Amino acid sequence: MAWEITPQGYLKTTARITKGTVLQYYGHEIGLTDSRANRLVDVNRTIDELSKPDTLKSIDGMPITITHPDKKSVDATDWKNKTVGHVQNPRAEGNYIVCDAYIQDASAIELLKNKDIRELSVGYEPADIQEVSGKFYHKNIKINHVAIVAEGRAGSDCRLNDSKPKIGANLMPKKNKLLALIDSFRKRLNDAEGELSKEEINKMIDELTKQLEEVQGKEDEESKAKADELQKQIDELKAKLEALNDEEPTAGEDDKNARIAALTAELEQVKKERDEQKARVEELEAEKDKASVMNDAKARFPKVKLDDAKSGRDVRVGVLVDHGIYTKEQAAKLTDTEIRAAYAGLAATSAKKNKVVSSLLNDSKEAPAKSASKRLGGK
Structure with a gap:
């Protein structure tokens, strides 16, 4: 082909x-x-x-x-x-x-x-x-x-x-192939003007080292010349690699710092958005809670004035204070959970009282009038 x-x-x-x-x-x-x-x-x-x-x-x-x-x-x-x-x-x-x-x-x-x-x-x-x-x-x-x-x-x-x-x-003599390979690597190194990566240079060093191993120890002049040329090129490549290593820490540090800064900024943005979403959720839940407890309080405790209540807690505290369960000062020291529990207890008591009252009213319902014969004991 x-x-x-x-x-x-x-x-x-x-x-x-x-x-x-x-x-x-x-x-x-x-x-x-x-x-x-x-x-x-x-x-x-x-x-x-x-x-x-x-x-x-x-x-x-x-x-x-x-x-x-x-x-x-x-x-x-x-x-x-x-x-x-x-x-x-x-x-x-x-x-x-x-x-x-x-x-x-x-x-x-x-x-x-x-x-x-x-x-x-x-x-x-x-x-x-x-x-x-x-x-x-x-x-x-x-x-x-x-x-x-x-x-x-x-x-x-x-x-x-x-x-x-x-x-x-x-028909190119085999000895010239090796020199051609070395020349190619040298040209790539020179033409790159410092742009070769560490990986590329290491690959070139590996190639030349392999060739060096094949001619080392041979006593003929041709092999010695090859070994000298190979070693010279390997030394040049290693020098280039060392130069890149000397330059890299600063560049690498700058790059690392830049990436850390970018990630930090991104993290702060995520946290900000998360906090905003959390605040909005809490706001919606508070509005929902106020509407729910306000409707409950008006139904259970219609005489309590709750016009100034701005939250579900205010509604509950208003009812508790009106019923003498706590003073405003005492209520201010309690947690939302404690206020909710106290309100729930009062609401439960109120429901029982309503049932008792209803039962008494039913018992006091006027009995049907007895006929004259029944009042007199007759038929």
């Missing part, structure tokens, strides 16, 4: 991410602790293992990174800072595992467009390395991510497909 730029500006192509082959690892990389720990050993990774359904399933949707992350894996806690794209639709084609590759990060797309950096290296979940008759085999393979690197361990044929390869583009 030729490179395709989607309407969103993403780069879409196909990629051979890995293949069945024999790869060399240092013994300690596969968990050896004996005399082979610091020696190169062969590890067989077969296309049969790579094309198993569970392995292909583990590839689908996995992230693409620029070089391998420092901790060798990607998860939800750092995906945002490390991922530049993803792979999907994995399938076996001959001796290769091929995927559709999507690059969504603008900086990564520019890097791929401008530099001949295409090779891929798969990052695996903790490997199941089994030793059979003195040979090592990678079994039950699960994928964590796919890294774009200057030189992949599986070979230059495990790579992103090119868009329109230039004559001789694929």
Whole structure:
């Protein structure tokens, strides 16, 4: 598939991410602790293992990174800072595992467009390395991510497909790819004029550190030159990062103070609105209470003058004072609850008296007049 730029500006192509082959690892990389720990050993990774359904399933949707992350894996806690794209639709084609590759990060797309950096290296979940008759085999393979690197361990044929390869583009010596990668990072750093984020700089440092680890300890002049150049660029990036860290506290403090001030103002506004609503509710309840108790008092105690009452409490106090339950001074010292209770007691007593009076009136109803014969005892 030729490179395709989607309407969103993403780069879409196909990629051979890995293949069945024999790869060399240092013994300690596969968990050896004996005399082979610091020696190169062969590890067989077969296309049969790579094309198993569970392995292909583990590839689908996995992230693409620029070089391998420092901790060798990607998860939800750092995906945002490390991922530049993803792979999907994995399938076996001959001796290769091929995927559709999507690059969504603008900086990564520019890097791929401008530099001949295409090779891929798969990052695996903790490997199941089994030793059979003195040979090592990678079994039950699960994928964590796919890294774009200057030189992949599986070979230059495990790579992103090119868009329109230039004559001789694929013939660039591998040693120049690393320098191209370094130049790209340096250009990004210089062109950004201080606008690169800490996350971007850390990603660049991770990339270069990975490359430095691969050439450290080698005695040939080319490797030493690479190591010196890598270390120089890493030092430049770390200096830039330190400068950002020195600048950040003030900016961060200002930002924090601004956010605290904004939240404080918002909180005060909420409290004000809440208090206003509470006051309005209390006002409405007071009006409702006054109307209710006024109607009750007029019905029960019609002789009490309550024209000056401004609240339900005033109505109740007026009735209690009129009936000699309290003086105004005594009532002023009582709580609303106590006044309500006293009024309720008086109202209950008043209701009982009314029933007694009514009963007496009924008993005193004039009896029908007796006939003359009944008065005289006759029929």
